[in-house]
Amino acid sequence: MTAPQKKNTLLYNIIFVVVGGALLLFLLRAPEESTARMPYNDDHERFYSMAKKEAEKFCESCHNPEGDVPLAPDHPPKYRCLFCHKKVER
Ligand code: HEC
Ligand code: HEC
Incomplete structure (x- = not known):
């Protein structure tokens, strides 16, 4: 059996x-993802060593409607920035 x-x-x-x-x-x-990656430069360097959730608290201090780099009005839902905007390979 x-x-x-x-x-x-x-x-x-x-x-x-x-x-x-x-x-x-x-x-x-x-297909490769096409969403812009978070740049590795003076503005963003410090986020590379942070946990994502920790880092995301700071994004909107610059990326806000009155800030230096506002998000487009048709920007997709924006909680969890780093889910979509990945860190660049170093
Ligand atoms: C100190 C201000 C500042 C903070 C904080 C900041 N950014 Fe930026 N970000 C900028 C500036 C200025 C630019 C545009 C010039 C550049 O490419 O650096 C930019 C550009 C970007 C871009 C577009 C890159 C491209 O290729 O067009 C992305 C994506 C981005 N930031 C993601 C983030 C994320 C995610 C966070 C939080 C983890 C964050 N930023 C926090 C200043 C900041
Ligand atoms: C659901 C996915 C998603 C989330 C979450 C998200 N984004 Fe985006 N973001 C996009 C897409 C898609 C674009 C437009 C296409 C592109 O990447 O250029 C964009 C564009 C941008 C741009 C302009 C990039 C450029 O080159 O024009 C910046 C800056 C940016 N996002 C920052 C942020 C920040 C800061 C957060 C968190 C507060 C965030 N995004 C959350 C998907 C997302």
């Missing part, structure tokens, strides 16, 4: 590998 069960297990393993492989391929082929 063990033989049929073994066959089933093999089948499931194969399905698992094929589905996993397809998913991986899909993710690897996804």
Whole structure:
């Protein structure tokens, strides 16, 4: 009675590998993100060593409607800046 069960297990393993492989391929082929990254410069350097949530408290001190670099009126919902604006690779 063990033989049929073994066959089933093999089948499931194969399905698992094929589905996993397809998913991986899909993710690897996804287009590169186009949202502007947070620059690495004097204004932003200090945020690179901070936890994201910590850093995000400071963004709007400059990026606010009266600030130096206001966000566009049609800017997407803006909590969690660093979810969309990733740090640049260094
Ligand atoms: C001290 C002021 C200041 C703070 C604080 C600040 N920024 Fe900026 N940011 C600027 C200025 C000035 C520019 C435009 C010039 C530049 O590219 O640096 C800018 C530009 C940007 C840009 C656009 C880059 C591009 O390629 O157009 C992004 C994205 C950005 N900031 C994200 C953030 C995020 C996220 C935070 C919080 C973690 C943050 N900024 C905090 C001053 C600031
Ligand atoms: C849901 C995703 C998302 C979140 C969250 C978000 N942004 Fe953006 N942001 C965008 C998109 C999309 C654009 C316009 C396309 C681009 O990146 O140039 C943009 C544009 C900007 C720009 C102008 C960049 C340029 O080159 O024109 C700045 C500065 C900016 N965002 C700062 C912030 C800050 C600061 C926060 C947090 C308070 C924030 N963003 C949160 C998606 C997001």
